[in-house]
Amino acid sequence: xxxxxxxRAHLWFIAPALVLMFLVLILPILIAGYMSLTxxxxxxxxxxxxxxxxxxxxxxxxxxxxxxxxxxRYVGVTVxxxxxxxxxxxxLVNSVTxxxxxxxxxxxxxxxxxxxxxxxxxxxxxxxxxxxxxxxLERGCGTWLEVWGWLARGCADGFPLWLGDRDYAIWxxxxxxxxxGFGFNMxxxxxxxxxxxxxxxxxxxxxxxxSGWEKFRLVTWPMLGPxxxxxxxxxxxxxxxxxxxxxxxTRGGPSKSTYVMMYAIFEKAVKQNLMGIGAxxxxxxxxxxxxxTLIQRWLVERRVHYV
Amino acid sequence: xxxxxxQGLTKRFGETEVLKGIDLGIRPGEFLTxxxxxxxxxxxxxxxxxxxxxxxxxxxxxxxxxxxxxRAAERDLAMVFQSxxxxxxxxVAENMLTPLKLRNLGWTGRLPVLGPILSRGxxxxxxxxxxxxxxxxxxxxxxxxxxxxxxxGQRQRVALGxxxxxEPAAFLMDEPLSNxxxxxxxxxxxxxxxxxxxxxxxxxxxxxxxxxALTMSDRMAVMMGGEILQLDxxxxxxxxxxxxxxxxxxxxxxxxxxPGEVDDQGRVSYCGxxxxxxxxxxxxxxxxxxxxxxxxxxxxxxxxxxxNGRVTFAENLGADTYLHVALGDGAHPVQLRVDSHxxxxxxxxxxxxxxxxxxxxxxxxxxxxxxxxxxxxxPAAQRPEMx
Numbered sequence: 237x238x239x240x241x242x243x244r245a246h247l248w249f250i251a252p253a254l255v256l257m258f259l260v261l262i263l264p265i266l267i268a269g270y271m272s273l274t275x276x277x278x279x280x281x282x283x284x285x286x287x288x289x290x291x292x293x294x295x296x297x298x299x300x301x302x303x304x305x306x307x308x309r310y311v312g313v314t315v316x317x318x319x320x321x322x323x324x325x326x327x328l329v330n331s332v333t334x335x336x337x338x339x340x341x342x343x344x345x346x347x348x349x350x351x352x353x354x355x356x357x358x359x360x361x362x363x364x365x366x367x368x369x370x371x372x373l374e375r376g377c378g379t380w381l382e383v384w385g386w387l388a389r390g391c392a393d394g395f396p397l398w399l400g401d402r403d404y405a406i407w408x409x410x411x412x413x414x415x416x417g418f419g420f421n422m423x424x425x426x427x428x429x430x431x432x433x434x435x436x437x438x439x440x441x442x443x444x445x446x447s448g449w450e451k452f453r454l455v456t457w458p459m460l461g462p463x464x465x466x467x468x469x470x471x472x473x474x475x476x477x478x479x480x481x482x483x484x485x486t487r488g489g490p491s492k493s494t495y496v497m498m499y500a501i502f503e504k505a506v507k508q509n510l511m512g513i514g515a516x517x518x519x520x521x522x523x524x525x526x527x528x529t530l531i532q533r534w535l536v537e538r539r540v541h542y543v
Numbered sequence: 544x545x546x547x548x549x550q551g552l553t554k555r556f557g558e559t560e561v562l563k564g565i566d567l568g569i570r571p572g573e574f575l576t577x578x579x580x581x582x583x584x585x586x587x588x589x590x591x592x593x594x595x596x597x598x599x600x601x602x603x604x605x606x607x608x609x610x611x612x613x614r615a616a617e618r619d620l621a622m623v624f625q626s627x628x629x630x631x632x633x634x635v636a637e638n639m640l641t642p643l644k645l646r647n648l649g650w651t652g653r654l655p656v657l658g659p660i661l662s663r664g665x666x667x668x669x670x671x672x673x674x675x676x677x678x679x680x681x682x683x684x685x686x687x688x689x690x691x692x693x694x695x696g697q698r699q700r701v702a703l704g705x706x707x708x709x710e711p712a713a714f715l716m717d718e719p720l721s722n723x724x725x726x727x728x729x730x731x732x733x734x735x736x737x738x739x740x741x742x743x744x745x746x747x748x749x750x751x752x753x754x755x756a757l758t759m760s761d762r763m764a765v766m767m768g769g770e771i772l773q774l775d776x777x778x779x780x781x782x783x784x785x786x787x788x789x790x791x792x793x794x795x796x797x798x799x800x801x802p803g804e805v806d807d808q809g810r811v812s813y814c815g816x817x818x819x820x821x822x823x824x825x826x827x828x829x830x831x832x833x834x835x836x837x838x839x840x841x842x843x844x845x846x847x848x849x850x851n852g853r854v855t856f857a858e859n860l861g862a863d864t865y866l867h868v869a870l871g872d873g874a875h876p877v878q879l880r881v882d883s884h885x886x887x888x889x890x891x892x893x894x895x896x897x898x899x900x901x902x903x904x905x906x907x908x909x910x911x912x913x914x915x916x917x918x919x920x921x922p923a924a925q926r927p928e929m930x
Contacts, residue, residue, distance in 0.1 A: 438595050439628035441615040443705070444645035450653075454641065458632040 265522065272516035277509045290516035302492040303500045303517075306406055307476065310496055313410040314417065314475040319467055321414065322421025327456075329422065330429050340426070343419040351416060355484035358412055362398040370395045402490045409494055412481050417474060421467050428463030432456065462536075469532050476525060497521050545606050545619075545712035545745055546571050547592065552601035554587055561587045563769040565601070569713075570762075574739045574746040578756035579766035580792065586717055588766070589749045593715050594618050605712060616645075621706035622715040625722060627698045629690040635701050636673055636686040642709045643669040676707045679741075696727050703738070713745035720755065732758050753793045757781065765789045787911035790833050796865055799839065799877040803832040803906070809917065811906055814871060816848045818904055823917035830914065831907045836865060838903035839879035842896040849896040852877075854889050868897060 272290055276283035294300045329339045346354065361368045376382070377391035390396070396404045436455045445451045479498040482488060488495040488503065497517060505514025547569040554562040561584045569575050577585040590596040592603060594615030603611045610618050621642070629638050644653060647669060652662030659666060677683045680700045690698055699719060706714055720728045720735075736759050739746050750756055756763040757777040764774040765788075772786045784790040790798050803813035805828060809821040813832040842849035855876070856867040864886035865878050879897060881889075889895060906914040 433626060433628065435624045435626045435628035436630065438590075438593075438615075439622070439624060439630075439705075441595060442593060442620070442622045443642040444616045446614070446616045450645070454630065454645075458630070461632065 268515040268518050271511055272519050273512075275510075275512045276515075277511050279509070283512075286512065290513045291520075293513065294516055294520060299492060299495070300500070300517075303495045303497060306492070306494050307496045309406050310410055310413065310478055310494075311472065311475045313407070314413045314478075315468065315471045317410075318414045318418040318421055318475075319464070319471055321418040322467065323425050323460075323464075325418065325422040326425035326429055327452075330426060340423070343422050345419070346416045347419045347423075349416075351480045352484055354416065355412070355481050358481075359399070359485055362408060364395070364397045364400065367398075369398065399485050400490055402493045405486050405490060405494045409478070409481055409486065412485075413475060413478055416481075417471065421471060424467050424470070425460065425463055428460045429456070432459045465532055465536050469529070472528050473525060476521070497524075546604075547713060547745065547747075548604040549588075549592070550602050550604070552588065552591060552598045552603070554584075554591065554596065554598050561769055562591075562598070565769075565771060567764065567771065567774070569745060569747060572743050572745055573761040574736070574748065574759060576748045576750060576756040576760035576763040577766055578750055578753055578763055578792075581751055583766040584769040585749045585751075585766045589622075589715050589717055589747060592747060593620055593622050619712040620715055621709055621711035621713075622717065623702045623706050623719045625718040627690070627702040627719075627722075629698060629701055629705070631690050634687055634689055635682065635693070635704075636670070636677075638690065638701060639673045639676065639705045639708050640666075640669055642705060643672060646709065672708055673704075676704050679707070680704050695723050696731070699723060699731065707742070711744070713747060714742075716746065716748045718750055719748075721750070721752070728755075735759060754795060757793065765792060767792070784833075784905065785913045787831060787833070787907040787913075790905060790907070790913075794835060796836050796878045798833045798835050798905075799879075801832045801834065801870075801875055801877070803830045804828070805830055805906075805914075811904075813904075814850055814875070816850065816899075819901065820916040822906060822914050826908075829909060831911075833905035833907060834877070834899050834903060836878045836880040838900040839877060839897050840900060841879075841881060841885065842898040844896050846896070846898055849898045851894065851896050854891050854893045854895060856891055857886055857889060859883055859886070866895075868895065870897065 273285060273287060274283045275286050275290075325339075325343050329336050329343070332339070360366075362370075364370055373387065373390060373395050376387050382388040382391060398404050398408045432455065436459065437451060440451050440454050443454075445454055477498055478496055479502065482494055482496055482499045483502070486494040488499050498521075501514050501517045501521065504510045504517065547567075549565055549567040549569075552562055552565040553560070565584075565588055577588060579585050587596060591598050594610070594613060594617075598611070601611070602609055605618065605620075630641065633641065644666075648658070648662050648665060652658050652665060654661070673686075674683065677686055680703060682697065682700050682704060685693060685697055685701070690701065693701065699722075702719070716735075720731050723731060732755060735746075735748075739759075748755075748759065757780075760777055762775060763777055763780055764771045765780060766772065767788050773780055773784060773789045775783075780789060780793055784793065787800075791800070801813045803811055805811050805822060805826070807827050809823065811818045811820075811822060811830065811832070818832075844851070850870050852868040852870040853873070854866055855869050858865040858867065858878075860883075862883060863880050864883045866881055866886060866889060868877050868879060869875070870877055877897070906916075908914050
């Protein structure tokens with residue numbers, strides 16, 4: 237029998253971790269949760285308890301409807317495209333015998349680069365008059381390329397303003413997000429590909445797979461299952477968190493077409509000092525990420541095979 | 544019945560010449576083992592037969608048809624891998640169904656969602672085939688499980704089953720037993736031999752374990768340095784090796800080698816002991832005398848051809864004991880097999896005398912080639928009389 241005072245030793249071992257976790261993770265969320273029920277703002281002592289007003293605002297006001305729209309558009313495009321491109325690039329880089337390191341480095345460069353700096357480069361490239369994108373497009377005017385209706389219309393009425401255009405801004409940001417993110421996915425997939433035993437491909441060959449597509453379906457894709465879950469999760473979280481390109485290039489505009497959640501939190505809580513509403517958006521944001529994580533956990537347990 | 548013919552196969556990996564011109568005829572329905580130390584090229588040869596590697600030169604004929612340029616998927620061969628290479632995300636039944644699906648279903652039947660519905664009837668027939676094979680291998684209760692939930696021996700059976708469902712022209716096996724524990728390995732040897740008899744198909748089996756080769760094969764090809772040194776039945780390979788390297792590789796414990804001399808008359812002697820038989824037309828000079836542990840016997844000092852030695856170690860295996868003996872001045876260690884009851888009184892350090900069994904010595908020249916005795920003695924003396 238252990239003495240009663242000894243049996244509590246384990247508490248001392250886990251206490252530092254528990255205390256830290258509470259202070260750094262749980263407590264801020266609880267404070268944010270409480271703040272989201274008030275109209276608290278920094279420097280203002282008399283915060284009033286407003287109940288669920290902040291939340292009803294979020295789900296009724298058109299500004300926030302635009303916020304959800306922009307966020308979902310951004311996530312809905314960036315995640316699938318950057319995952320697919322990452323996988324495609326990984327398969328290609330993996331299949332070439334020469335220069336694969338060169339390709340790897342090239343695709344990975346945007347990931348390493350500071351996005352704010354890159355955003356400035358993109359701002360120049362996408363400048364409506366002097367940007368390289370529109371000047372390049374203008375060269376196509378008057379040539380046979382005008383069979384492409386979109387280009388012909390651009391030649392006649394002027395090319396899009398890209399970041400300044402309500403119809404194009406969010407998709408342009410998506411493009412930059414994909415350009416920036418897929419190299420990271422590629423590296424993750426490359427790591428996953430090296431983990432596939434070569435014998436499995438040989439077995440597939442002996443079993444009668446004739447095309448690369450059949451081998452991909454029989455071996456590569458299922459064996460990359462764990463990698464894919466991880467890549468998709470990471471991509472979701474990264475795209476929900478998009479902020480730097482928005483802040484540097486569009487500031488949520490034009491007409492709130494790129495008003496993504498992270499930017500909304502920043503604008504409300506920091507710029508306009510409306511901590512209450514900012515906290516409420518944060519809680520909604522957390523709930524989104526939480527739901528996604530739960531869905532992915534469920535997928536992992538149900539379908540993905542870990543060897 | 545299917546016949547495989549390999550002609551002049553060579554293969555280089557960069558600077559290394561892995562195969563140096565392999566000619567091999569594999570008879571229909573035989574159990575042929577490619578055996579040799581690691582790096583001898585046996586696995587490469589098997590993979591070339593399978594179609595997973597392309598030979599630099601040489602042709603492969605299956606039933607008279609040149610299959611050298613056919614892909615693995617188009618040759619009618621099945622392979623069992625050392626790692627089993629089961630698809631970890633598929634159940635045992637799906638694993639075994641895969642080769643049938645890929646070969647017997649049209650492209651519509653293999654569509655992701657619609658396929659199973661469009662090809663219901665065909666799939667049922669294929670599944671029945673899987674069940675039959677599972678029955679033979681006694682893995683029916685495992686059909687619904689995934690490979691991760693199986694033991695090594697069970698995975699081994701599933702890998703065999705996946706190869707068997709298709710009824711291929713030949714089975715290629717790349718060290719399939721080397722990942723199993725010792726007891727199971729011995730058990731599976733017997734099972735594989737039984738399976739070979741039952742199926743009547745050609746088995747080409749790669750192993751580094753000479754015991755597997757000796758126990759299972761109809762014929763075995765001993766490979767070293769990218770060449771086949773000898774291709775014959777296990778008994779002939781063991782009793783009548785034509786190369787020193789073959790003699791050393793086959794047999795456990797390894798053959799004892801003692802330095803010997805040939806005089807101008809073709810008489811051979813080792814450690815001062817003359818052999819009865821003479822070599823035919825061999826040059827004078829030093830030779831190696833090979834004596835298997837079972838061909839050395841305990842002797843009494845009075846016997847003329849007895850060599851004295853000291854026991855250094857006694858390895859008791861139950862029925863038999865292998866005595867490690869330092870002959871003469873201690874420069875020539877040999878092992879001999881003795882009945883354990885006799886060996887019981889021989890502790891390390893004991894002085895004993897050893898003589899060889901008549902007609903048992905194998906003579907190899909300086910380059911390792913076997914030297915034959917002149918046919919002056921009776922054929923009975925050619926064979927070891929005390930095996």
